Amino acid sequence: MSFTPHTPEEIREMLATIGVGSIGDLFRPIPKELRARSFDLPPGMSEFEMMARLQEMAARNGRVVPFVGGGYYDHVIPAAVDHLAGRSEFYTAYTPYQPECSQGSLQALFEYQTAICRLTGLEASNASLYDGGTALAEAAMMALRVTGRGRILLDGAVNPFHRAIVRTYLANLPVEIVELPPVNGMLDRQSLAGKLDDRCAAVMVQNPTFFGCVADYSDLAAQVHKSGALLVSAVYAVSLGLLKPPGDMGVDIAVGDGQSLGNHLSFGGPAFGFITAKKQYIRNMPGRIVGETVDREGRRGFVLTLQAREQHIKRHKATSNICSNQSLCALRGLIFLASLGKRGLVELARLNRDKAEYAKRALAAVRGVTIPPGGPTFNEFTIRLPKRADDVVASLLQRGIAAGVPLGSYYPGEENSVVVTVTEKRTKGEIALLARELEGALWN
Amino acid sequence: MELIYEISVNGRRGVRLPASDVPAATPLPGEFLRAEPAGLPELSELDVVRHFTQLSRRNIGVDTTFYPLGSCTMKYNPKAMEEGARLFLPFHPMIALLPGGEALAQGTLAILHHMEEALEEITGMDAVTCQPLAGAHGEMTGIMLIAAYHKAKGNRKKYVIVPDSSHGTNPASAAMAGYQVVTIPTAPYGDMDLEAFKAALNGEVAAVMMTCPNTLGLFNPHIKEICDMAHGVDALVYYDGANLNAILGQLRPGDVGFDVVHVNLHKTFGTPHGSGGPGSGPVGVKKALIPFLPVPRVVRRKDGSFTLAADNPQSIGRMANFFGNFGVIARAYAYTLMLGREGLIEVSELAVLNANYVMSRLKDLYELPFDQTCMHECVFSASRQLQHDIHAIDIAKFLIDKGFHPPTVYFPMIVKEAIMIEPTETESKATLDAFIDAMREAAELAEKDPAALKRAPVTTPISRLDETKAAREQNVCFA
Structure with a gap:
């Protein structure tokens, strides 16, 4: 089945209008010797058989209690998000190139941009990027363009996956990336001071760090600006219900994963990345931006704007190659934020921290477990075990608990450390179970 | 229509969160806290539902309207695909990356692997990665693979050849991979000017990027000749899969001599465009480029189970947070299952x-x-x-x-x-x-x-908009 409506009679009529004898004739421009040598695929099936197949595959994935993050978080999603983003006027539309019949998407994206600005305390947001990691890489390239310099100082406490994406994105450009090994789960300020000079385009940090540590980068911003570089900060959207926003710290460009805002885990995607900056850098931003204007009668309307930055106009001189972004996921983010509202987001953030602090105390009480130094945390924290973390996490996984992300693979010397994530969805009972099972894995 | 911020009412509440079952934590020191809550709207659930339902009515999509947007392949998006993808929403991607976690992700890893295999057969390539998150992202991945190939061989290459009829993403992707772009004009017969191409082709050309059929909707009969000439100077040929819908089952880029292809699952494989995303842009390569594919790779073990391989020293690295836009890939897999060989x-x-x-x-x-x-x-x-x-x-x-x-x-x-x-x-x-x-x-x-x-238009909620004003005033955030 191919979801095509043509009857044999209609096909005959259409061929006659075209003036050819068969559909095969329409493929004559393709020389015989270039025809497909093989097309060995199974026969089709009904949607019911397909669903049965996918159900069988979904059943092969195990279900565990997740105390893991790594950039993706198990948060509540109000039912309205699925229902409203499921309106097919949104999800079966293309990029809003024709604004008169796309005001729904365009206004929603303008509202999304506003929400991201208000959340981060910055002035200009685009209409979304692919994910948090690629947003960080785009921010690096943006800083290179703005400053005309060629060196990036990248804090090792930034999500290691996201750092890997930055390295991949910049690999073929004349750019030097200097990674600073973290100290106590945070930026090594001393090491940074020695490296910050007039060749540096950006200092890139994360808040909270991959280890879970919360930072105030206000003084860092002043220091970075003195050298003429930009301060780029990755942020965790939900944490901004509580934490000081990057704009208030003097951060120039903030990026992050939008998954925590109303997007399902979905084995890693789709969700969205956001990027927001001081207004003065808007012309160097990547991707689509929606702007307000008026129609012929003076009524307010919205259009894609500043398109002279983009690939379909500027080609190889564009600020980025991005075309499709993650609009529908950004819409989900907006609906999520609107559903929770001003006070709801604060409560959500507080609930996360309350649960995490409770879990931190519970795990610290397990024999042999210590909390390494590193300052306050939000909903993730690092614990140190008396054993190799990989083995302990693997054994707890067998018992239905994903206890956290072992750090050894990403940070040499941290083989006994685990980052534990506790969102609002984890219950007191689950936290007690984690503590009990951890004790068992360590000592039985 | 009013903005969501304009209908906000101080003190109104929408969705309620679960009550806390743990004691409140000691507050964070003040320097870490935001001074005041973010200026989000305060609305009831019905306010939110009405607002977005009304917004949706100011939009059209494939479900409401014929949408013949050239180069975008706005075909019908079968509903069963949405239901299929829903089955995988709860799975956290980090679980698969934990020690022993692959065993808990066999279903999702199998889907990624099966989709890669199907795309290998459809495009005639030797291996596919589903990691790229959109078509342009696939292009950039592909050009980076080509750059890595040349680097490993010690080739000194500077240029990427692109026809002037190409999508803007082609030259933009080549530039992001550090190449200079050489643009070839279109000849009166509607294809890249062969003589101009020959004149531009030399040992410093890293790649030729072709859209086939081209963006005029025409099939270029010289495509194999172009591949052969490019290979003659060790330049690789890139297939922009934006127009794959035209040649499904008729021609396979791999058979013709293309070295790298990207496929837009949101075009050819019927996944919805979502007002501009999410998409998915898997990349297929010939054998010589396999060592450079992004990590982690989904690999089938001898016993039939699936694992994630990340220890590939020649890999270009990581292009995305995790394994690609899995939900989009799952929809495309459902599409492939339903259509099968004859349907495609x-x-x-x-x-x-x-x-x-x-x-x-x-x-x-x-x-x-x-x-x-x-x-x-x-x-x-x-x-x-x-x-x-x-x-x-x-x-x-x-x-x-x-x-x-x-x-x-x-x-x-x-x-x-x-x-x-x-x-x-x-x-x-x-x-x-x-x-x-x-x-x-x-x-x-x-x-x-x-x-x-x-x-025109006179039937829409607004008439033609002043785009110059928007660009001049740069009002991109509601004050």
């Missing part, structure tokens, strides 16, 4: 039939710069209508009033006043006829009452 072949057959039908019924009224059998889309020029000061955009706006989403206009840039029509295979003759009637009416009005076209 039927896609290209009827997509090409529909495009040729529209072309033959409009070419008496609209200038057809390259008058030959087209593939899945046809490109007209509004140059005749321009005599009456009617531009492609005026015709586009008139079509909105007639109940259609307009075709792509002003692309490809090499056609003056371009109108690019891609009907796709899922549209019926009756729909095409109605669209053709509207296009014919527009051509007639251009002669008899051009002012009527200039007024």
